[in-house]
Amino acid sequence: MELKAEFITSLRQVPAGEWDTLCDTKYPFLRHDFLLGMETSGCTTADSGWQPCHLILREGDRAVALLPLYLKSHSYGEYVFDWSWANAWQQQGLDYYPKLVSAIPFTPATGPRLCHLPELDTSTAWDMAISALEQFAREQEISSWHLLFPAQDISDQLLRRGIAQRRTVQFHWFNDGYTCFDDFLDTFNSRKRKTLKRERRRIQEQGLDLQTRVGQQISSEDWARFYRFYQFTYAKRSGHGGYLTRAFFTDVAAAMGEQVVMVMASHGGEAIAAALYFRGGDTLYGRYWGCTQEFDALHFEACYYRGIEYCIEEGIARFDPGAQGEHKIQRGFRPVETFSNHWIADPRLSAAVNDFTRREQPHTEAYLRETTTLLPFKSQG
Numbered sequence: 001m002e003l004k005a006e007f008i009t010s011l012r013q014v015p016a017g018e019w020d021t022l023c024d025t026k027y028p029f030l031r032h033d034f035l036l037g038m039e040t041s042g043c044t045t046a047d048s049g050w051q052p053c054h055l056i057l058r059e060g061d062r063a064v065a066l067l068p069l070y071l072k073s074h075s076y077g078e079y080v081f082d083w084s085w086a087n088a089w090q091q092q093g094l095d096y097y098p099k100l101v102s103a104i105p106f107t108p109a110t111g112p113r114l115c116h117l118p119e120l121d122t123s124t125a126w127d128m129a130i131s132a133l134e135q136f137a138r139e140q141e142i143s144s145w146h147l148l149f150p151a152q153d154i155s156d157q158l159l160r161r162g163i164a165q166r167r168t169v170q171f172h173w174f175n176d177g178y179t180c181f182d183d184f185l186d187t188f189n190s191r192k193r194k195t196l197k198r199e200r201r202r203i204q205e206q207g208l209d210l211q212t213r214v215g216q217q218i219s220s221e222d223w224a225r226f227y228r229f230y231q232f233t234y235a236k237r238s239g240h241g242g243y244l245t246r247a248f249f250t251d252v253a254a255a256m257g258e259q260v261v262m263v264m265a266s267h268g269g270e271a272i273a274a275a276l277y278f279r280g281g282d283t284l285y286g287r288y289w290g291c292t293q294e295f296d297a298l299h300f301e302a303c304y305y306r307g308i309e310y311c312i313e314e315g316i317a318r319f320d321p322g323a324q325g326e327h328k329i330q331r332g333f334r335p336v337e338t339f340s341n342h343w344i345a346d347p348r349l350s351a352a353v354n355d356f357t358r359r360e361q362p363h364t365e366a367y368l369r370e371t372t373t374l375l376p377f378k379s380q381g
Contacts, residue, residue: 009053037253038050043245053070055069064120069101072098073098078108079108169364170336188332206296226249229273283319
């Protein structure tokens, strides 16, 4: 199969049907309408530092593979931290930016990255994609290419090709065939179970009402409220209104149907907080949260416990609540490794990055072992 590479600066250049035919649209973040919506709502543009640069592999006029790709002028919104690398480049009198990043913007969720027709062998597809990326990077004087949150087998495959691998740790919940939330709680040791039950009781004691809404059950007023909560919380925490625009929530997310789940919290009849989830094939992704009033344990209830309940009710196997957060461990979220790969154009700096990732890995493995001992389950004592 003779393939040619094409780099596009907007998903408007690819019909939705052509893109979605190649993608696993059960993974919500690769859907054409989701990624194009990020563009049209102003989240991923040259001005925001996320210039679309998607790679399409074609046989003649037919698209046979695609890779989400962005030309980045900073490292915000990636959740794999490489600021120290940028400083090292600067100390050498070199430019780290722009760089190429294959990722879902602002979304640290493991999933498919290089998508292709079944008739195209995965190894061949990656051979072609990597060759095209390296050529493009050298022609455009781009420092590097970074693949964020691929599946482990893909990351390992790229590591065998000499592309450095980093490992980080997230905390995910797994559905071991639970029939209800109490069934899940029965796996906890006595002290941790009492703590979690006390947190859930506090919701009722404070007069809070939480409702889970899916797809069309989420009204336009709910979306407007959610954006207000999101913006308020981001501003309080980070001093800015967040990476995502109002239009992303009210137009893009709202159009994703049953793949969107919202937990809305009210107090005294007034909506005061909400958590937003996206549903994949076998995974629920907890993505955004916001509130205008703070209550004891409300964040845990809206962002974790209601997500667990939804997974149990719907028979969903995994709940990925987002990056970081050791407080998740005591609530039954297990440490899991996530992966990224990093190709560096400059041979000297490539060697330095390879050395860095090799030295970093034992620390990540030790952290994984340590956090596993902190799980609240009976078998953990």
